[in-house]
Amino acid sequence: MEPVEIDSGRHNPGVDPGLHIWGWEIPVYLFLGGLVAGLMVITAMAELRGGRPRSPILRMAPFGALVLLSLGMGALFLDLGHKLYVWRFYMAFRPTSPMSWGSWILVLVYPVGILHGLGSISDTARASARRRLGRVGGWIVGGATFADRVRAPILWLSLVLGAGLGVYTGLLLGTTPARMLWNSAVLGPLFLVSGLSTGAALLLLFPMDDGERHQLARFDAVAILAEMSVLGLYLVGLGSGGAPQRAAAATLLGGAWTAPFWGLVIVLGLVTPLALETIEQRLGRPFTRLAPMLVLIGGFSLRAILVAAGQDTSFRLFP
Amino acid sequence: MTSKRYAMVVDTRLCVACKACVLACKAENDVPEGYCRDWLVEEVRGRFPDLRAENRSERCNHCTNAPCVGVCPTGASHIAEGGVVLVTAAKCTGCKACMAACPYDARYVTPDGYVDKCTFCLHRVQRGEEPACVAVCPTHTLHFGDLDDRESGVSRLLTERDFKVNHPESGAEPNVFFLT
Numbered sequence: 001m002e003p004v005e006i007d008s009g010r011h012n013p014g015v016d017p018g019l020h021i022w023g024w025e026i027p028v029y030l031f032l033g034g035l036v037a038g039l040m041v042i043t044a045m046a047e048l049r050g051g052r053p054r055s056p057i058l059r060m061a062p063f064g065a066l067v068l069l070s071l072g073m074g075a076l077f078l079d080l081g082h083k084l085y086v087w088r089f090y091m092a093f094r095p096t097s098p099m100s101w102g103s104w105i106l107v108l109v110y111p112v113g114i115l116h117g118l119g120s121i122s123d124t125a126r127a128s129a130r131r132r133l134g135r136v137g138g139w140i141v142g143g144a145t146f147a148d149r150v151r152a153p154i155l156w157l158s159l160v161l162g163a164g165l166g167v168y169t170g171l172l173l174g175t176t177p178a179r180m181l182w183n184s185a186v187l188g189p190l191f192l193v194s195g196l197s198t199g200a201a202l203l204l205l206f207p208m209d210d211g212e213r214h215q216l217a218r219f220d221a222v223a224i225l226a227e228m229s230v231l232g233l234y235l236v237g238l239g240s241g242g243a244p245q246r247a248a249a250a251t252l253l254g255g256a257w258t259a260p261f262w263g264l265v266i267v268l269g270l271v272t273p274l275a276l277e278t279i280e281q282r283l284g285r286p287f288t289r290l291a292p293m294l295v296l297i298g299g300f301s302l303r304a305i306l307v308a309a310g311q312d313t314s315f316r317l318f319p
Numbered sequence: 320m321t322s323k324r325y326a327m328v329v330d331t332r333l334c335v336a337c338k339a340c341v342l343a344c345k346a347e348n349d350v351p352e353g354y355c356r357d358w359l360v361e362e363v364r365g366r367f368p369d370l371r372a373e374n375r376s377e378r379c380n381h382c383t384n385a386p387c388v389g390v391c392p393t394g395a396s397h398i399a400e401g402g403v404v405l406v407t408a409a410k411c412t413g414c415k416a417c418m419a420a421c422p423y424d425a426r427y428v429t430p431d432g433y434v435d436k437c438t439f440c441l442h443r444v445q446r447g448e449e450p451a452c453v454a455v456c457p458t459h460t461l462h463f464g465d466l467d468d469r470e471s472g473v474s475r476l477l478t479e480r481d482f483k484v485n486h487p488e489s490g491a492e493p494n495v496f497f498l499t
Contacts, residue, residue: 176390
């Protein structure tokens with residue numbers, strides 16, 4: 001290619017010399033959103049298959065998910081430039097905008113999560129709430145009784161909304177053709193399986209019933225394998241694309257972001273915890289919290305690296 | 320009502336990169352200090368002594384298939400009269416999805432927090448005037464008009480001369496054309 005020298009008079013803050021519009025807030029939101037999606041899907045799926053969970057942490061998870069989601073939405077709010085106009089998200093539904101889908105999914109997650117959580121409260125906890133919390137306890141028990149009646153549809157809604165939330169966090173980036181590293185619909189399933197894996201990992205950090213821990217660790221191993229496969233497909237898709245896609249892939253395969261991506265995401269976040277979980281399960285070694293912690297570090301790194309690296313992979317690389 | 324498709328034609332053979340268009344835009348639109356809605360790109364290609372230079376006055380391309388409008392969650396980014404892409408500040412949350420989607424990086428977040436960019440000076444055009452950058456251009460590099468009118472200056476220039484657009488591979492169908 002012949003040499004090109006470009007002298008641009010544009011120096012807009014946040015845009016030049018390279019786009020930098022999204023800082024730490026967006027990866028934090030994408031990570032927590034994925035985590036919440038994982039928690040919703042895992043807890044709903046577990047109960048649809050095997051009945052009410054035994055471990056308190058699994059019964060608390062729907063409420064915990066809402067707390068994490070609120071933190072994530074807080075991060076998202078901090079990122080907004082025009083904060084006082086945040087309500088504008090809810091004055092429109094724009095079917096072509098993933099962010100619009102996400103805004104409405106987030107609103108639906110709250111009532112479903114509350115009903116999911118209320119229905120998960122154990123009978124002893126309900127009795128104790130009625131005894132100790134007076135009128136509030138009565139409301140909680142009333143809500144829980146109502147949640148019991150709509151349990152099956154709520155679990156299915158949790159499953160579907162959780163999957164939607166997970167996929168949307170990926171499509172938020174994936175539907176942006178102007179940033180080549182993001183321009184892949186595979187980011188939808190990638191962020192979903194990563195969310196499932198980080199959701200399982202977060203639960204594994206807490207004490208729980210041995211049988212449920214065993215099931216969850218196995219689920220996490222399968223999710224990690226799925227994530228590795230989808231990540232492989234994502235890189236194949238970019239690497240076999242046109243020049244812009246190949247240039248984007250090069251940032252992770254030899255370029256500036258290679259070391260953090262392979263070190264933090266692949267080795268530390270996927271390969272190592274998969275090996276540790278396999279050793280623990282196959283050789284009957286005692287469970288440690290190292291593998292889940294590494295999965296969480298890897299899940300956050302994946303989003304942080306893609307958000308940071310992707311902003312710079314634009315058409316301006318091809319004058 | 321007859322349809323209109325506003326476009327800008329930039330004659331790269333006449334541009335001397337004086338930046339009058341940039342200053343006129345800043346003055347006309349109260350563009351915040353340190354920001355610009357249009358800018359000059361001076362490009363040199365080849366190896367010495369076989370060099371080719373080109374000056375381009377660039378701005379938002381007011382794309383027919385505008386990605387910024389599609390991703391906007393609130394409808395703040397929208398297509399107005401003549402296909403001009405505008406941002407309604409009172410609907411903009413500053414989420415920056417449009418900035419991520421713009422193939423030309425033509426948008427910026429104002430110090431007030433909302434996203435802004437070139438409007439083709441639609442407020443002037445509606446009064447029957449040319450956009451400020453076109454009006455001040457001392458070399459008649461910049462032309463503005465309606466592509467749906469086959470007799471308009473811009474239509475004739477695109478019929479008579481060779482032209483290109485920036486990054487046609489984006490699929491956005493930009494409406495700023497560069498005569499070569």
